[in-house]
Amino acid sequence: MELSQKLSILAESAKYDVSCSSSGSNRANTPGGIGNAATAGICHSWSDDGRCISLLKILMTNDCIYDCTYCVNRRTNDIPRATFLPRELAELTIAFYLRNYIEGLFLSAAIRETPDRTMEDMVEVMRLLREEYRFNGYIHVKAIPGADPLLIAKAGQLADRMSVNIELPSERSLHLLAPQKKRESILLPMGQIRQGIVQRREERKRFKKAPAFVPAGQSTQLMIGATPESDRQILRLSQGLYRKFQMKRVYYSAYMAVNTSSLLPVPGGPPPTLREHRLYQADWLLRFYHFDAEELLQEEMPQLDLLLDPKCMWALRHPEIFPIEVNRADYQTLLRIPGIGPTSARRIASARRFGPLNFDGLKRTGAVLKRARYFITCQGKYYGGRDFDPRRIHQLLTAEHTYEQQGYQGVQMTLTDLVSEPKPLPYALVKTVNDLPHVVSRPPDVPEKTAQLWHQSHKTGNPGTVENSVMTNLRALAQRKEAAHESLPV
Numbered sequence: 001m002e003l004s005q006k007l008s009i010l011a012e013s014a015k016y017d018v019s020c021s022s023s024g025s026n027r028a029n030t031p032g033g034i035g036n037a038a039t040a041g042i043c044h045s046w047s048d049d050g051r052c053i054s055l056l057k058i059l060m061t062n063d064c065i066y067d068c069t070y071c072v073n074r075r076t077n078d079i080p081r082a083t084f085l086p087r088e089l090a091e092l093t094i095a096f097y098l099r100n101y102i103e104g105l106f107l108s109a110a111i112r113e114t115p116d117r118t119m120e121d122m123v124e125v126m127r128l129l130r131e132e133y134r135f136n137g138y139i140h141v142k143a144i145p146g147a148d149p150l151l152i153a154k155a156g157q158l159a160d161r162m163s164v165n166i167e168l169p170s171e172r173s174l175h176l177l178a179p180q181k182k183r184e185s186i187l188l189p190m191g192q193i194r195q196g197i198v199q200r201r202e203e204r205k206r207f208k209k210a211p212a213f214v215p216a217g218q219s220t221q222l223m224i225g226a227t228p229e230s231d232r233q234i235l236r237l238s239q240g241l242y243r244k245f246q247m248k249r250v251y252y253s254a255y256m257a258v259n260t261s262s263l264l265p266v267p268g269g270p271p272p273t274l275r276e277h278r279l280y281q282a283d284w285l286l287r288f289y290h291f292d293a294e295e296l297l298q299e300e301m302p303q304l305d306l307l308l309d310p311k312c313m314w315a316l317r318h319p320e321i322f323p324i325e326v327n328r329a330d331y332q333t334l335l336r337i338p339g340i341g342p343t344s345a346r347r348i349a350s351a352r353r354f355g356p357l358n359f360d361g362l363k364r365t366g367a368v369l370k371r372a373r374y375f376i377t378c379q380g381k382y383y384g385g386r387d388f389d390p391r392r393i394h395q396l397l398t399a400e401h402t403y404e405q406q407g408y409q410g411v412q413m414t415l416t417d418l419v420s421e422p423k424p425l426p427y428a429l430v431k432t433v434n435d436l437p438h439v440v441s442r443p444p445d446v447p448e449k450t451a452q453l454w455h456q457s458h459k460t461g462n463p464g465t466v467e468n469s470v471m472t473n474l475r476a477l478a479q480r481k482e483a484a485h486e487s488l489p490v
Helices: 001-014 086-098 115-132 151-157 172-179 183-204 231-245 272-288 308-317 331-335 340-352 359-363 369-375 392-406 415-419 448-458 467-487
Strands: 056-059 103-107 138-141 159-163 218-224 250-254 376-379
Touching: 001 056, 001 086, 001 359, 056 086, 103 115, 103 376, 115 138, 115 151, 115 369, 172 467, 183 218, 183 231, 183 415, 218 272, 231 250, 231 272, 250 272, 272 308, 272 369, 308 392, 359 376, 369 376, 369 392, 369 448
Parallel strands: 056 103, 103 138, 138 159, 159 218, 218 250
Antiparallel strands: none
16 A cells, blocks of 8 residues: 555544643754654644644554454445554654744554454554654654553653543443453553653753653543433543543543444534533633532533633632632632632732732733623722622623624625514523623624624723613614605605
8 A cells, every 4th residue: 555545544544632731841953863842742733613724743553453343444434444564653753844834743553363463563663653753743652452562662752642541431431332341451651641640850950861751641532422321421531530640631532422332422412522521611610720520510500601611600600709809819729710710819819919909901911801890899889880790690601602603704784684573582682781680682683783782881991871772773764664665766
């Protein structure tokens, strides 16, 4: 088979793996060598669906002995099969790098013959790149569950990052959809990699030139939507992985139907990408905002709200805490406020040393006030409307989410628009910003521009009544319709 055919087949087979972050490694070039991996990561480019495509992301082989129900490369699928020789893939990587097509390599593989044989081939690719071609660029390699620990250790000395994909969130789902994979065989290399990282870190404290071991850490991937596990189960698993194995990152991949089976969701619907997005947001809260999985989701409410980000969802469930006075809250409390992140929290804490902050000063800290205003007071004054009413705030924030998702595309009005039946607007119209008892759907005669008035005043962070502007626009619309009807031939 031609090299170009292999490349086409194996690059296509690798596209479903999303755990290919490339930051965190600092591998400098050496005299006579080529390439380097900077701490800030490689230069990323992105595909239309948001996935990173900056690395040469490829499988060593898609000729798999396993028959996982959800996998495109499963043994019983009738698809073209291909396998790279180690030297072929090493030469291809170097050729692409020298042409500035890529900045590094993301290497995975289906299980060919045995886990040991597969892992040996992958280690040989990295050995050729590092030792023969003197390649110092970024390499992320998948550790094969069930492979010999000596091969895992050798891979860790050559790679910048390693990952072992869990794929399914529970042992029951793993047994149902991937019966040839065992939970123990997945967790064992994770533990070995973690132990190697900790051990090498201690060695480097005593010996500066001690060789690195997986300097960019390890990651894993969970598939979302193929099995019935709740968001709470998934987040608790992720939290356990961060704490026990010191994961650098847990990736979430929305299930895409590539096979048909009674054990899988019925194909035809879109992948649950919004759920994936909310899980990433919740994951961020676990890693950087000191939240606990049990805080975000409970047994009686195990799913994330798709219309609200997890931080807002948590805040609305705790009306006893909010609103919070920003001039008295400590740093950790500020981090709990929707719309305030680590940077803006630090700026608020720093600015308060010179005097109390007012609302205008709060804007300059970088806080997202279109959300934060509902959950704070500033010098004792509440800027989120009448009072802190979780039900009202939930309606406003979900209307905002719907508005932003659908977007607004302005068009010039024509005579036909004036005399024809108005099209329904999928946005929400709010009567006032100071006095907002409820959110109502737009009546048929209200134009899009009128609904926009609320969004614009709400987004600027300047509360005020928009009722006069709304009525002015409605009267103008009625006058234009009347004039248009009079000008039409009878």
